[in-house]
Amino acid sequence: MEHVTNIWFIAAAWMLLAFVASVLSIRIGISVALLEIAMGVIAGNFFGFHTNEWVNFLATFGAGLLTFLAGAEIDPDSLRSHLKAALVIGFVSFLAPFLGAWAFAYWVVGWTYNGSLICGIALSTTSVAVVYAVMVETGLNRTDIGKMILAACFVTDFGTVLALGVFFADFNRWLIVFVVALALVLPSLPRLVQSVISTFGATRVSEPEVKFLFLVLFFLGGLAKTANSEAVLPAYLIGLVVAGVFLRDRVLVDRMRSIAFTMLTPFYFIKAGLFVSLPAIVSSAGLIVALLGVKLAAKFVGVWPLARTFRLPPREANYTTLMMATGLTFGTISALFGLENHLIDQAQYTVLVTVVIGSAVVPTLIAQAFFQPQIAPAAPAASETVVAMPATRVQHGR
Numbered sequence: 001m002e003h004v005t006n007i008w009f010i011a012a013a014w015m016l017l018a019f020v021a022s023v024l025s026i027r028i029g030i031s032v033a034l035l036e037i038a039m040g041v042i043a044g045n046f047f048g049f050h051t052n053e054w055v056n057f058l059a060t061f062g063a064g065l066l067t068f069l070a071g072a073e074i075d076p077d078s079l080r081s082h083l084k085a086a087l088v089i090g091f092v093s094f095l096a097p098f099l100g101a102w103a104f105a106y107w108v109v110g111w112t113y114n115g116s117l118i119c120g121i122a123l124s125t126t127s128v129a130v131v132y133a134v135m136v137e138t139g140l141n142r143t144d145i146g147k148m149i150l151a152a153c154f155v156t157d158f159g160t161v162l163a164l165g166v167f168f169a170d171f172n173r174w175l176i177v178f179v180v181a182l183a184l185v186l187p188s189l190p191r192l193v194q195s196v197i198s199t200f201g202a203t204r205v206s207e208p209e210v211k212f213l214f215l216v217l218f219f220l221g222g223l224a225k226t227a228n229s230e231a232v233l234p235a236y237l238i239g240l241v242v243a244g245v246f247l248r249d250r251v252l253v254d255r256m257r258s259i260a261f262t263m264l265t266p267f268y269f270i271k272a273g274l275f276v277s278l279p280a281i282v283s284s285a286g287l288i289v290a291l292l293g294v295k296l297a298a299k300f301v302g303v304w305p306l307a308r309t310f311r312l313p314p315r316e317a318n319y320t321t322l323m324m325a326t327g328l329t330f331g332t333i334s335a336l337f338g339l340e341n342h343l344i345d346q347a348q349y350t351v352l353v354t355v356v357i358g359s360a361v362v363p364t365l366i367a368q369a370f371f372q373p374q375i376a377p378a379a380p381a382a383s384e385t386v387v388a389m390p391a392t393r394v395q396h397g398r
Contacts, residue, residue, distance in 0.1 A: 007054070010052075010055075013043075013049070014049075014055070014266070014267060014270060015266070017036070017039040017040070017043055017266070017270055018036060018039070018266035018270065020039060021035035021036040021038070021039050021266070021270075022035075025137075029368075030365065030368065031130075031133060031134050031137055031364060031368065032133070032137065032261075033129070033130050033133040033134065033265070033269050033360075033364075034130075034360070034361050034364055034365065036265075036266050036269035036270050036273070037269050037270070037272050037273040037357060037360060037361065038273060038361075039270055039273060040269065040270040040271060040272060040273020040274045040276075041273040041274075041276045041278070042273075043270065043273070043274065044273060044274035044275075044276065044277075045276070045277070045278045049270075049274060050274065051271055051274060055267055055271065056271070058263075058264055058267040058268075059264075059267040059268040059270075059271040060231055060232065060268075061217075061264055062260060062263075062264030062265040062266070062267050062268035063129055063232050063265075063268045063329050064217055064221060064231055064232040064235040065217070065235070065256070065259070065260045065264055065265075066128070066129045066132055066133065066260055066264075066265050066268070067128050067129060067132075067232050067235040067236045067239065067329070068213075068217060068235040068236065068238055068239040069132060069239060069253070069256060069257055069260060070128045070129070070131070070132035070150050070153070070154075070236065070239060071150075071154065071235070071236040071237065071238065071239020071240040071243065072239035072240070072242055072243050072246040072253065073132070073135075073141045073146075073147065073150060073239075073243070073246075073253070074147050074150055074151055074154075074239075074240060074243050075147055075243065075247055076243055076244050076247075079147065079151050079243075081144075082144065082147070082148040082151065083151075084310075085148055085152070085306075085310045086148055086151035086152045086154075086155055087152075087155055088306055088310075089148075089152045089155075089303055089306050089307065089310070089320070089324065090126075090151070090152035090153065090154065090155025090156045090158075090159070090324075091155055091156075091159060092302040092303060092306055093126055093152060093155075093156040093299060093302060093303050093324045094124045094125075094126075094155070094156040094157075094158075094159030094160060094163075095124075095159065095302070096298040096299065096301060096302030096303075097120070097123050097124045097294070097295045097298035097299055097302075098120040098121060098123070098124035098159075098160075098163065099120065099298075100120075100294050100295070100297070100298035101119050101120040101122075101123040101124070101291065101294050101295060101298070102116050102117060102119060102120030103116075103120075104119075104290070104291065104294045105119040105120065105291075109287065111344075111348065112343075114168075114338075114343045114344075115338070115343055115344045115348060117167055117168075117343075118334060118335065118337070118338035118343050118344050118352070119291070119344075119348075119352060120163075121160055121163050121164055121167075121334045122327075122331045122332075122334040122335045122338070122352045122355075122356060123291065123294070123295045123327065123331065123352070123355060123356070123359070124156070124159065124160050124163070125156065125157055125160045125327040125328075125329070125330040125331040125334070125356075126152070126153045126156040126157060126323070126324050126325070126326055126327060127153075127326040127327050127328035127329055127330075127331070127359075127360055128150070128153045128154065128157060128236065128329065129265070129268065129269075129328055129329050130326045130328050130360045130364060131149060131150065131153050131323050131326060132150060133261075133265070134323070134364060134367075134368070135149070135150065136257065136261075138368075138372060138375075139375055140373065140375065143373070143375060145312070145316055145319075145320070145373055148320075149320055149323050149324070152320075152324060153323075153324070154236055154240070156324065157236070157329075157330050160330050160334065161233060161330065164334055164337065168337070168341070168343070170228045172227065172228070174223070174226045174227040174228070175227040175228070175229070177223060177226075177227070178220075178223045178224055178226070178227040178229065181220065181223050182220065182234060182237065185216065185220065186237060186238070186241050187241075189216065189238065189241050189242055190241055190242055190244060190245050192212075193209060193212065193213065193242050193245050194245050196208055196209045196212045197209050197245070197249065197252075207255070209252060210252070210255060210256060210259075213238075213242070213256070216238060217234075217235060217238060220234040220238065221234065221235070230333050232329060232330075232333070272328060272332065272357060272360075273357065275332065275350075275353045275354075275357065276353065276354055276357055277350055277354075280347070280350040280351070280354065281354055284347070284350070284351050284354075287351055288351055288354050288355055288358065291351065291352075291355045292355050292358050292359060292362070295325065295327070295355065295359055296325050296359070296362070296363065299321060299324055299325035300321055300325070303320065303321040303324050303325075304317055304318070304321045307320045307321060315371050315373065316371075316373050318367075318370075318371040319367050319371040319372060319373055322363040322364070322366055322367035322371060323363070323364075323367055325359060325363040326359055326360050326363050326364055327356045327359040327360060328356060328357065328359075328360040331352070331353075331356035331359070332353055332356055332357075335349050335352040335353050335356065336349070338352075
């Protein structure tokens with residue numbers, strides 16, 4: 001692909017990878033997000049695939065839209081009913097691996113103080129993108145446990161963003177403008193979206209409500225980028241505040257989800273796989289395995305006891321812990337931030353990105369293969385006091 005300049009052929013090659021990943025997902029029952037990452041690894045190491053400006057934009061927009069949809073899937077009533085669990089599990093899910101990875105990098109590996117902080121921040125994350133993709137495929141996004149996990153993911157990643165800001169943020173006037181814009185736009189956004197739907201209807205071919213939401217995502221994403229932040233950061237907040245509107249209009253959710261999963265998210269997941277260098281993995285295999293082990297161990301030590309404390313059965317507690325152990329979007333963002341600001345070098349960056357992508361793959365595969373919750377076809381019995389689980393397993397590749 002290095003010598004191909006025709007953008008149509010480049011786009012066709014990327015979409016071929018996405019198509020193959022989709023077919024394999026259906027055939028073998030593994031999340032399409034993981035297979036798209038695997039396609040990226042193969043394409044980058046053996047076929048010379050690389051990114052360019054428009055691929056980067058589609059990938060970034062795909063991550064932002066997926067993050068937005070994850071927030072929009074959270075039923076406000078369900079969030080309030082599980083707020084304590086989401087806050088506690090999400091906070092510990094951030095803090096335990098942050099401290100563990102930072103201490104390991106600084107005291108055991110011998111990285112610099114700032115480099116160790118980047119390591120801790122990058123490995124503290126939970127991947128909303130991967131978790132949401134898996135939840136949609138399995139149908140768990142419609143269950144209480146799925147919504148609780150998505151809410152806890154947000155709390156974890158908020159901790160990651162806050163840590164990156166506290167330790168390394170460039171406080172400038174654009175950051176103030178960005179915060180003020182969020183404070184002004186978010187409270188009025190549900191009313192504005194509902195007004196667009198009521199005025200123009202929700203079945204117009206021109207899709208004005210979808211375009212309006214894209215406008216908001218682009219505008220706030222642009223402000224975030226100008227403030228030296230990331231465009232995906234406001235997306236989850238936007239999704240959360242319009243979740244009530246989406247709850248009443250499932251057709252709108254389905255249309256935006258189709259746009260995301262068909263056209264945009266394949267570029268994001270495939271691009272994530274391109275960051276993995278197989279020779280670098282071989283030369284740093286021991287450190288990669290050790291850091292991955294530190295992250296997974298810290299997540300289990302922190303999250304699993306809390307999941308049991310909130311009366312999740314062992315199977316669901318294992319599944320929740322494994323989902324909270326995933327990482328991708330904010331982990332790669334944090335690692336790239338460290339590289340671009342000379343806080344870590346290229347070798348350290350490769351190690352971190354490989355660990356982050358490994359944390360997207362390994363826990364998800366284990367969770368889907370051994371601990372996927374069951375989804376009840378009917379309403380739960382009145383005697384049930386924990387998160388409702390179904391009686392029939394959902395097919396993984398669905």
